[in-house]
Ligand code: CO
Ligand code: CO
């Protein structure tokens with residue numbers, strides 16, 4: 657139950673952010689995300705964490721404008737580490753047109769960093785999980801598998817080219833993709849983060865009361881993740897996602913366990929997932945692809961709700 661009719665979106669639909677209507681033509685989007693480092697370089701960590709936090713505003717179709725730092729740091733971090741993390745955050749906030757105007761720090765032996773972000777939107781332009789319709793194409797904008805890469809990197813077990821590719825996508829704001837979606841009047845969207853591709857897709861299908869058919873071969877996967885997916889590099893999050901989400905999926909027999917785990921792999925700063933009417937889908941993909949730093953693919957389509965939720969065809 658929504659606590660007020662001014663709350664247009666809250667946690668009940670598992671959407672990316674909460675939305676508060678302040679007038680007929682304006683609403684505020686509010687979100688927060690923070691986590692511990694997935695890369696060694698503090699400046700890159702700061703950038704990725706900010707990109708990830710701001711993404712929830714873009715996933716709702718909004719324009720971020722202000723943020724606060726959320727910091728958990730210990731006194732014994734190497735000199736310059738905190739400054740570099742914060743500098744990374746400011747860099748990405750600037751790129752997103754967002755001002756970081758303060759924040760709060762506590763002492764914590766395991767460092768964590770992120771943002772609380774505010775954005776705005778016209779209430780009718782909101783993209784949510786519950787607005788998808790049957791017979792729409794499903795589009796994603798970044799390759800998946802960056803959790804496997806980060807885990808392999810932590811174990812010192814990765815070729816640099818794989819790590820660089822993964823980091824480049826994590827550093828890419830979902831700004832241009834969100835802007836194109838707004839232009840095309842897209843109504844349903846989420847970003848792909850902690851629940852992996854399958855989890856976020858399921859949230860959308862649940863909220864919109866739909867099922868879908870997915871073509872596994874069309875799903876963009878980081879080349880490193882294809883090679884490294886193995887029990888050593890499946891995070892507890894990936895295993896947990898599989899445990900919770902594996903029901904109501906009709907797998908194609910040719911899909912291996914290693915491939916399945918990439919679909920359950922929790923993503924950091926992942927891409928956006930949209931559903932859009934088939935007539936508009938080609939032009940939409942073309943325009944999204946103007947941003948050469950994205951990897952845009954149609955991976956399947958929604959159908960009316962049936963006895964399965966996701967079928968691989
Ligand atoms: Co999100
Ligand atoms: Co989030």
Ligand code: CO
Nearest residue numbers: 758759760761
């Ligand atoms: Co305070």
